Amino acid sequence: MNAQPAPAAAVGDITAAVLARHGTGQDQLLPLLHALQDTLGYVPPGQVPAIAQHFNLSRAEVHGVITFYHHFRSAPPARCAVQVCQAEACRSMGAERLLAHAQEALGCGPHGHSADGAFSLAPVYCLGLCASAPALTINDAVFARVTPARFDRLVADATSTQATQAAMEAV
Numbered sequence: 001m002n003a004q005p006a007p008a009a010a011v012g013d014i015t016a017a018v019l020a021r022h023g024t025g026q027d028q029l030l031p032l033l034h035a036l037q038d039t040l041g042y043v044p045p046g047q048v049p050a051i052a053q054h055f056n057l058s059r060a061e062v063h064g065v066i067t068f069y070h071h072f073r074s075a076p077p078a079r080c081a082v083q084v085c086q087a088e089a090c091r092s093m094g095a096e097r098l099l100a101h102a103q104e105a106l107g108c109g110p111h112g113h114s115a116d117g118a119f120s121l122a123p124v125y126c127l128g129l130c131a132s133a134p135a136l137t138i139n140d141a142v143f144a145r146v147t148p149a150r151f152d153r154l155v156a157d158a159t160s161t162q163a164t165q166a167a168m169e170a171v
């Protein structure tokens with residue numbers, strides 16, 4: 001499961017520290033965004049003004065860069081990130097149907113989050129398991145020959161693990 005996001009109060013301090021490690025040249029904007037996401041798990045929209053000021057850019061310019069690249073998240077990552085391969089070999093073995101099933105099961109579109117924020121869903125393009133298509137990942141675990149029924153079992157297992165983890169964190 002992914003790590004818990006930093007407390008909101010610390011986000012500003014963390015952003016300031018990451019900004020301080022980067023120059024103000026606009027060629028540093030992308031490295032800064034990568035560093036911030038590596039540290040916090042996402043690029044907080046509330047920090048866009050500080051980033052814009054650092055680089056002497058408008059907020060709209062910074063927002064435009066963040067939204068241009070699918071890599072950057074504007075919300076904390078879900079505890080359970082699901083990626084469904086949509087490359088050719090997997091498509092020939094039902095990956096489009098599997099992604100549609102995943103969207104319905106999780107209640108979110110591609111590049112979306114489930115309503116409770118527990119799951120994110122994203123298409124990816126080849127996981128190196130073409131001979132065992134269709135493939136997907138749940139966090140760092142890779143699964144091959146996934147049917148919709150098996151997807152439901154994998155999600156149930158992940159949900160159960162999340163519930164156990166949440167209970168342990170509450171102790």
Ligand code: FES
Nearest residue numbers: 085087090127129
């Ligand atoms: S095409 Fe899906 S794993 Fe390669």
